[in-house]
Amino acid sequence: MNVQLSRRSLLKAAGAGVVVTSLGALGFEAAEAAVAAHVRPFKLANTTETRNTCTYCSVACGVILYSRGDVRKGERAELIHVEGDADHPTNLGTLCPKGAALKDFVRAPTRLQYPMIRRPGSDRFERVSWDVALDRIARLMKDDRDRNFIARNADGLAVNRWTSTGMLAASATTNETAWATFKVAKGLGIVGFDNQARV
Numbered sequence: 372m373n374v375q376l377s378r379r380s381l382l383k384a385a386g387a388g389v390v391v392t393s394l395g396a397l398g399f400e401a402a403e404a405a406v407a408a409h410v411r412p413f414k415l416a417n418t419t420e421t422r423n424t425c426t427y428c429s430v431a432c433g434v435i436l437y438s439r440g441d442v443r444k445g446e447r448a449e450l451i452h453v454e455g456d457a458d459h460p461t462n463l464g465t466l467c468p469k470g471a472a473l474k475d476f477v478r479a480p481t482r483l484q485y486p487m488i489r490r491p492g493s494d495r496f497e498r499v500s501w502d503v504a505l506d507r508i509a510r511l512m513k514d515d516r517d518r519n520f521i522a523r524n525a526d527g528l529a530v531n532r533w534t535s536t537g538m539l540a541a542s543a544t545t546n547e548t549a550w551a552t553f554k555v556a557k558g559l560g561i562v563g564f565d566n567q568a569r570v
């Protein structure tokens with residue numbers, strides 16, 4: 372029989388079966404049955420594996436997110452485990468302490484998951500839609516740029532600088548997204564442009 376197993380499937384199968392098959396080979400069938408009855412179910416069984424990138428720094432290690440809940444059936448996916456991606460060329464399965472604690476970051480009750488605004492004079496933040504947030508950001512950026520854009524310096528040379536607004540972007544992203552983000556910032560003339568890659 373020709374059985375096809377991926378490396379990950381092989382490791383799972385080997386881990387679950389090694390105890391009982393060893394006992395069986397030694398002739399301890401009753402012990403084998405007792406062990407089998409008390410083996411905890413493999414905690415990653417029936418989970419969905421999703422490849423992703425660690426959000427913390429520009430090393431951009433590959434991670435595998437294990438979740439329960441089928442989003443195709445309208446269920447909410449619940450993240451239950453995160454581990455380094457052994458097939459990723461950057462980290463080969465390893466994670467630093469920040470990456471290893473990624474699940475706590477994702478599930479933290481204090482994690483910001485939607486736009487919030489604190490209106491003038493208010494002492495609290497309130498939730499707003501993405502449309503409201505993006506319209507407000509665009510309005511404020513436009514007004515500030517119209518007021519402060521510097522097209523030419525004192526010598527008349529074209530400089531196209533906008534120094535009164537800055538942009539913070541994310542480094543843990545794809546090359547394409549980084550390219551598009553940089554183009555937007557520099558196309559607007561933004562000088563103060565940075566990300567969280569300084570680890």
Ligand code: SF4
Pocket residue numbers: 425426427428429430431432462465466467468469470471
């Ligand atoms: S924070 Fe750690 S695990 Fe995450 S990308 Fe950076 S080095 Fe990798």
